[in-house]
Amino acid sequence: MMRKLMMFALMILAVQAAWAERDSTQYLQPTESHMKEARIITQILDFVHYRDIDLNDSLSSVIFDNFIESLDGNKNYFLESDIKSFEKYRFTLDEDLKRGNLVPAFYIFNIYKNRIESRLDYALAHAGDKFNFQKNESFMIDREDEPYAKSEDELDELWRKVLKSQALSLKLSGSTDEKIKEVLTTRYERFQSNVEKYNSNDVFEIFMNSLTEAFDPHTNYFTPLNAEDFEMNSKKSLEGIGATLQQDNDYTKIVELRPGGPAFKSGEVNKDDRVVGIAQGADGEMINTIGWRSDEVAGQIRGPKGTLVRLELLPAGASAGAETKIVTLVRDKINLDDAKPVSEVIQMTENGQKYTLGVITVPDFYLNAEEMETKPDDYASTTNDVKKLIKDLEAQGVDGVMLDLRNNGGGALYEAINMSGLFIPGGPVVQVKYPQNRKDVMDSESTEMFYDGPLNVMINRFSASASEIFAGAIQDYKRGVIVGEQSYGKGTVQQVRGLNEFLRQSTGEELGLMKYTIAKFYRVTGSSTQHKGVSPDIEFPSVYSAEEFGESSQPSALPWDKIDATNFKPLNYVDDQMLASLKKLHNQRMKTDQLLLDLQFDINELKKSRARKEVSLNYDVRKKEQEDLEQRRAARVKVGASLSELEANKVKDRSLDDLKDPYLKESIRLLADQIQATKKKG
Template identity: 50%
Template sequence: MKKITFVLAPVLVLLSFITYSSGTLSHLSYDPNDSTTLRPKPFYGDEAKLITQILDTYHYKKIRLNDSLSSVVLDDYIETLDNNHSYFLKSDIDSFEKYRNQLDDLTKAGDLSAAYEIYEVFKERFDNRMAFVSDHLLNYDYDYTKDEYYNTDRSKEGWANNTEELNDLWRKMVKSQTLSLKLTDKEPDEIKDVIKKRYDRFDKAIQQYKSEDVFELYMNTLAEAFDPHTNYFSPRTSDRFKQNMSLSLEGIGARLQTETDYTKVIQVIPGGPADKSNLVHENDRIIGVGQGEDGEIVDVVGWRIDDVVELIKGPKGTTVKLEILPAETGVNGPSKEITLVREKIKLEDMKAKAKVVPFNKDGKEYNIGVITLPSFYMDFDAYQKGDPDYTSTTRDVKKLVKELEGKGIDGLMMDLRNNGGGSLAEAIDLTGLFIKDGPVVQVRSSANKIEVGEDEDPDIIYDGPMAVMINRFSASASEIFAAAIQDYHRGVVVGEQTFGKGTVQSMIDLARYMNVPEGEKVGQLKLTLQKFYRVTGSSTQHMGVSPDVNLPSAFDAKEFGESANKSALPWDQISSAKFNMTDKVSTQMVSKLNNDYNKRMKTDVDLKELVEDTRELKENLERTRISLNEEKRKQEMEEAENRKASRVSINGAKIDKEANKTPEDEIELDDQYLKEGVIILTDLISDIG
């Protein structure tokens, strides 16, 4: 194959930003001479000028930091500081308008005073809010019979007009938190202690912010205005990023991010304790962490993400307890405690795995080979040193396919769900195992130069019926592989629309271009330089890969995926590469598969339940309005728990009623999506004859 050796960065990168919720006061002034005021270090101006020059000159988007982008930066910076609209007043927002068309000129000139002034207003509002909680809300006599509500996500709501409105908002917010603790049978003094400690930690975290943190917040906001994968890393965050790349697979095996006051699970790493336990899932919210079997659960609502991560991480073999709000029951449901044993995820756990799934269709027995691929991995160091036994996705899959064929499989399923990407070279090589030869992906640079990644090996290791399973969290290299299999008509693609990340980034060490004062450090810039295109010429950016057969999805592209980012690069198209489609899958076959699937939607009990479960999960993810009435909240929690229990009992009945079990019930009863994929693949095999 024609080697393209850069690596597709994982879609979800853990950054440490302020995403705390809540604010008050009216007009404040920024005094750069005040010893209590955070001020930019002298060389930050030069660093800011360098960053803007690089962005203007080299970013793929070919746009410049101008008045239009200045307006975007202002709005996004305000949202970064107060994304839940609960600190700033409307009068503050109005006072920032003078900077709407000035941030571009100021930043290019190395003047960061506006960024620090806006932060200082936020800091004043924050201090005021903490005082209000301490002085008025800790001992407030809440009326839990009153019929009122609190919205946990205020990001789309307006700013408070005055202090009175903000006070009432905070009363409801703390009342909601207090009620949640009350419903876990905590005593009043215990509840007060938890709330006090929670806001003491809020306060401590912000009081510890330094000039470097404000500079990073602002410069990262500016970078992300170009596109969401262009980021500025301060020296400290840069060091942490490098550590995460090697240590992210230690602990419980989950990637986290902050969403309003909660720490949310955004990815469960295959092979880790969270994955193996099946107790932690994407979109679960972590609200408490405890150490050891008997350790006290520490409330982590409102904590900074890196502080939560530090609490969860620990030595291999030690125990951590988590209190979570499961995604399936949402913010209205009850919390649950789980216990996990920390461990370091071995490379073997991240490797491709294979199994044979039997299936009976119309009296005929099928054996389906399923290869689960968590990522596109490759040992670059060993490869560059010329080690003939270097670890490789393609090598592992090639070996697994031969083993499966030795067991007499009738079809092959490549399961790429939750595969966030990895080595582009491996995506190309892996595709080459299933096609004769030809282009797999096109890469366009910011200079409009197009490079084609090709499979030049005519050998095919598997020529039989195949399918690729994808979901919303399949991204980058996963999308390239799935798209190529689909474009070559080599197999059918089943599942959900993918993430839609079709861009490539490179890290730039800013220290190489600056004279940094002795004892000081500058950060790094992660810059988008290239874009991916399918062999048909269609970009994978934004649109991702649409499956041939769509399974029900709880994750809307506007909330989960590249389309959720307003600064994401657009979808576009270039000329098609020259390639020869196979005759393995025809348009007529895909149409028949969809017709068969739609017919089963009306009669298949399991499929109906999958659709219903997906609908309920989608509703729970969207539900942010919770009652502050104790009886209603109890009822909401019971209803959520009953819905969950009902689904469990239904699934349990399938397992217990041996006499009524059908062959279909043998397939991965706990993985309905895989079951549907296997059924669709057997339909394809039947159609092929």
């Protein structure tokens, strides 16, 4: 015990000595608990993580880069000389972590904090500057590939352009000079207040996640406070709209959407969107939230059920300064029932043929474990609830069923397997591989199909994990048609445990929590869902590429691989001839259907915006860009014939025409095409 105390004291002295070189008395220090947790975490990663890699100099370099990236990914604060001074730690962090030595991490963070404070002082001193918006100059909004500033003067010039860009955006929206000064001053005063609130737990959590994410992106550490919230499934949660927030440099990022919540139901809020503004009610002023702590953002978004909040979002993958979007949401109480599947019946007429189609939206894969024990024949679960909905749809005489799995991030693996059994007559659904090549083949327990009619499944880039297992099984068995976007590509299994569980004897001390990867998923064909996910049979246009969003965008993601296929028998409800016919019809509508034309236009515009790495700081140039975009949007309605023009001489059912969701509408029409193709085949 005495040796540990002496070691801890020496480490604290080392931090103080290192920070004293910077002539400051305001520094954060690690605690003894942090040192203990660091040692436990390194042992967990070494012995129980799926990825069998050594914590050595090579991994130390990755941890080093992760930590710098997490602090200053856009290179707005550190100087080139700072980075050079940190290089002495690049290949030593592995040994430091094994010993619980956190001096380097806290030393780097304290310099980072000092640099932020210096930049905020500059921003507040120049928030009211009169900028020359007629000058032809540009601002680099994405500085990831740019060098660090060599001097304070270079940082001053960078921040002059930061302020000018923000002032120009406000001016283009109609703000006066006085209002611009007020908004920028308020923004940076709040930012400054948040920096002052940084504590040693913040530093430790950031550094530990720089370590854990070197193993894979789904392995994370939570401090005791955040661990408690995580276990309650409300970590930094926005209870009013059903979202989970996390700090991401100067931004607050949405890391999870709660199935059934207002944000999820809107279809306009996505994982990894960043909240840059909040307004209360329909007419409230939009308050910029860049630089706010995520708990403060959460506090502003929470509110009584039935009240309205407007969010300004920077879309996932977009660079700082790219075009934002405004989403209006009505707060609501989030409960388990909101995650339940729901169904609707769509009546439509296509080429003189009437169709009655059932649509089941499945937001999540869940089960009530307690009810499963007490009421094994009637417990709440995705499978049981979908089964009831199918029975009801069949009673209404539907010709086919579509399952909407968009934005379904997964959930209970058991339920993905069980629900597959509603549509296939038993057999393997998924394979799971553990360390040491131990493999399990998980079968559906069904012996016959509950529903054997025409089926299609719609997925998008935000369909992940258990959703991919279900969609993959339907595709591999050739049971139904998969439509939409390529899915996320998360083919790994995680386990959550408190660090106290790894101690030989309890000390009564409150420690944090670890979520770490223990296995990988594989389809019945032997292909991993990692990276590749599920590629739809009929692919819709998407704004999210695999390289920009999803598992493949994560440098530390486990690789794709393949194992032996299981013994399964395809049902052949779908064949190449049918898919070729459906693709032809889909491609024709892509050229004529106005909703699909509008969708493609919006996607192209957003891709252009996201691809921009710099923007003009000239008022006239930016104003013209805005006007040109509005003109292109107005002109798009003349690009192709509208649906009403195409079907003017047909008997239409308004229920289909009323659908404003282009993905949903096209999926329903593909289901009708599939039914027709099935009749011809039969």
